Amino acid sequence: MRLHYRRKFNFLRRILFILCIFLLYLSRDSLTLNAKNALMNPKLAEYHGGKIDDIQILRCYHWYRQCGSLYAPRLQPSGTARNAKDAYNVLWSRVSKNITVEPSYSFQTGAFYNSYMYVHTKSYRGKSKNLIKEVAIARDSALIPLQVLRDINKMVKSSDSSVFHNHVYRGGKSTSPWWKLIFGISADSDDISVFGEEWVYKGSGIWCKYILNDDDNDPPIVNLEIYLGSSFVESRPSWKEVIHEFHRNNIPSLPISITRKLETKPARHKFPNKLPRPIGIPDSENNILRLLQVDQDYKIISPHIQFSRAQRSFKILQMTDFHFKCTDNSMTIINEIRTVNFIDRILVLENPDLVIITGDLLDSQNTIDYQTCIMKLVQPMISNKIPYAISLGISDESNLATQLQIKDFIRNLPYSFNNVASEEGHIAVQVSFRRKLSRSTLARRDGSSSDETSPSEALFFVFDSFNPVDDFLLNYSDLIGKIDYGLTFQYFPLSEYRPHGLFPIIGQYNERSTLIIDTSRSKGDVSMTINGEHYQSFLDILNLWNMKGVSCGHEHNNDCCLQSKNEMWLCYGGSAGADVPRIEGLYPNVRLFNVDDIMDEITSWKRNSNSVDDVYDYQYIYKGKQ
Structure with a gap:
């Protein structure tokens, strides 16, 4: 009897060993990626501005050495990730927030991770092709932002529109394997993907519009910023809110507002005794702003x-x-x-x-x-x-x-x-x-x-x-x-x-009373x-x-x-x-x-x-x- 049970136990142990080896083989990329982030210390700093060509929400697990920059794959590999090997060596920079308590600006919090917004930067000299020129974020990843719907609606009215070509909607349960879900590299459970137009879905409700060719005169995005709290209003020139007061359901904290800045170019007009005046300020206005010396970002450069x-x-x-x-x-x-x-x-x-x-x-x-x-x-x-x-x-x-x-x-x-x-x-x-x-x-x-x-x-x-x-x-x-x-x-x-x-x-x-001042x-x-x-x-x-x-x-x-x-x-x-x-x-x-x-x-x-x-x-x- 003992011999019989021992044989069964050895058989089950062999099966479990084979299953473990099989699972390790299937999840080798995920394990390698997690080990890379846990053991290596990427030198890339957080994102404080610069042109970007990709953006997504990534999980930073508690066993990672830091969250300022991570190695992660692209959801949709492009010019810098043409094969599977390169896809898992993409280095992402977290959008910086100058406060010391990092979880306060995470998008999701789990038992072992916090999720943050990351971007992929690349040095472009002269050419803007494949750079992101606009971002829209939905409050629910299963929905399409209003700005994207408006652009699609315009294309529907066009006779040469390809708006119905190669559209895919995957609803219901996620199609990602469970071993990838464990390590957080899957797309959303409700995923809408659009191909053939400027807007591209990046997961987590994020949509991006790209500069498709070098003749595109639209300026690229050169900065992203995160703000916490209610009643935030973006008023700076060249800046626009991407999402306003996004409430994180599983985080009992302040809502998040995200803004983006477009590239500004110095004006070429010359005026005596001062730099070019801000755009949209008529000469006829008796306004002090006409006389300020400012740069292209409306920062004052002279106190006179x-x-x-x-x-x-x-x-x-x-x-x-x-x-x-x-x-x-x-x-x-x-x-x-x-x-x-x-x-x-x-x-x-x-x-x-x-x-x-x-x-x-x-x-x-x-x-x-x-x-x-x-x-x-x-x-x-x-x-x-x-x-x-x-x-x-x-x-x-x-x-x-x-x-x-x-x-x-x-x-x-x-x-x-x-x-x-x-x-x-x-x-x-x-x-x-x-x-x-x-x-x-x-x-x-x-x-x-x-x-x-x-x-x-x-x-x-x-x-x-x-x-x-x-x-x-x-x-x-x-x-x-x-x-x-x-x-x-x-x-x-x-x-x-x-x-x-x-x-x-x-x-x-x-x-x-007497002044008490140091x-x-x-x-x-x-x-x-x-x-x-x-x-x-x-x-x-x-x-x-x-x-x-x-x-x-x-x-x-x-x-x-x-x-x-x-x-x-x-x-x-x-x-x-x-x-x-x-x-x-x-x-x-x-x-x-x-x-x-x-x-x-x-x-x-x-x-x-x-x-x-x-x-x-x-x-x-x-x-x-x-």
């Missing part, structure tokens, strides 16, 4: 603005303290939408030439995706083509990203003066008013009756409150004595914001030697450049202007965020400044969200003697 027409005034909108979180909390989402609508309304009413944000865009550790929050905040300015400068505050940090990443993201946004900031983060915007004054204007101003040129210079400092200003100010020492109008903006209030005795004040001054400049501990003279007061230093006022943020319950020595006004921007804690009776507000060279004055006023159409606390910051 020269007026060459009739405009002799310059309006600045100061906004501060938003504390955006961009979480999935419904009240937070509503309040942030209210804040953005408030900003939109202010821009329509005032049409400023420059927007300055003095800190606390983010809400420190409560903010999940800093990029979504910043994009939400600057979207009104980008949509209205208004340049802006940002000085970061104490809450502008994240435990998911470094301070350098936050600054780099702001610097690369369109119309951002941060692109021309100093190494320490300081910005100086110089505005030159130049034109011949009319006889009537001159008569009103100084009694002269002859035509003459009357150039004026305005200088606006935007300081980083956390870095020293000595070297930065010394670079502008040649402008001392040449500035007619000056204003300074920074996040922290100065020690002089707590004056003693009686002093002029306009607005609400609710926080009067920066030496805000404490008043400043020591500089400029042009042989030694100074220990920061206000005395600013007075060298004829600064008429300093405006800050940080304190939510102060929105006043008070006058300090040198007749310099020290102002607060208030707080603009609808979700910001403040005392009863105060509403989200902004402050405006207007420099008028004709009237020889600087004025300031405020607007708030409770009565946004009304101006209040109108005052003179500077009034020339005429």
Whole structure:
């Protein structure tokens, strides 16, 4: 009896051994691929931009050494994967997301893996054939995106359309073998494939449109970005949302929005004293954007603005303290939408030439995706083509990203003066008013009756409150004595914001306790030697450049202007965020400044969200003697 059972056991063991060898043979490619990703460390970095010729969602298993780049096959082998051997040696780069918690932007999460978006890049010199020029992503892999359906509908109406040629729809259960499903290299269970047209299905609901020949003038995609959170809006030129707020069913986290950027080429037109103006800005518009020096991506490359027409005034909108979180909390989402609508309304009413944000865009550790929050905040300015400068505050940090990443993201946004900031983060915007004054204007101003040129210079400092200003100010020492109008903006209030005795004040001054600030400049501990003279007061230093006022943020319950020595006004921007804690009776507000060279004055006023159409606390910051 024992011999009989032993024979059966040996027979079953042989059968199992043969089956194991057979299964190992069938899944040899999958095992090789997983071993390659687990043992090797690919040198290819994550995708931060560049032309691409393939895209798909790939699984990164927990036993892989890293997820930044993976070896994986192409679902539909093309020029770089012509045979089976090459197909399993394609190196993919994950679309980068500058936050440290990787699973937060995965598309799917399993017991042993996370799925991310990967692209295949290739260096193309001169030729764009086979590059991806458009991407569309469906919310359900069994459905076709609306953009693809619209293009197919156009082809159906064409007499030479091949839209019904070689179409395959595989529904129901997956046709992929189970051993491939285990290692995650199969296509979706519901797979729609289209051949013969520009749109090609890449699995996981991703559709791509390719540049089919070298005569195709459509620009290729040169960047993809991922954003987390609700109410995201893409407003940058040459960018477009691929999918908006995709909710991942098996991941209880923030929705994903994906945007793409098309290649932009430098304009060949030449204009005096400036680079080509942005596309679509007519010469007839009296708009500051006409005079900015920008590159093909609308990034500002010079801090100097020269007026060459009739405009002799310059309006600045100061906004501060938003504390955006961009979480999935419904009240937070509503309040942030209210804040953005408030900003939109202010821009329509005032049409400023420059927007300055003095800190606390983010809400420190409560903010999940800093990029979504910043994009939400600057979207009104980008949509209205208004340049802006940002000085970061104490809450502008994240435990998911470094301070350098936050600054780099702001610097690369369109119309951002941060692109021309100093190494320490300081910005100086110089505005030159130049034109011949009319006889009537001159008569009103100084009694002269002859035509003459009357150039004026305005200088606006935007300081980083956390870095020293000595070297930065010394670079502008040649402008001392040449500035007619000056204003300074920074996040922290100065020690002089707590004056003693009686002093002029306009607005609400609710926080009067001693300043508890760690920066030496805000404490008043400043020591500089400029042009042989030694100074220990920061206000005395600013007075060298004829600064008429300093405006800050940080304190939510102060929105006043008070006058300090040198007749310099020290102002607060208030707080603009609808979700910001403040005392009863105060509403989200902004402050405006207007420099008028004709009237020889600087004025300031405020607007708030409770009565946004009304101006209040109108005052003179500077009034020339005429």
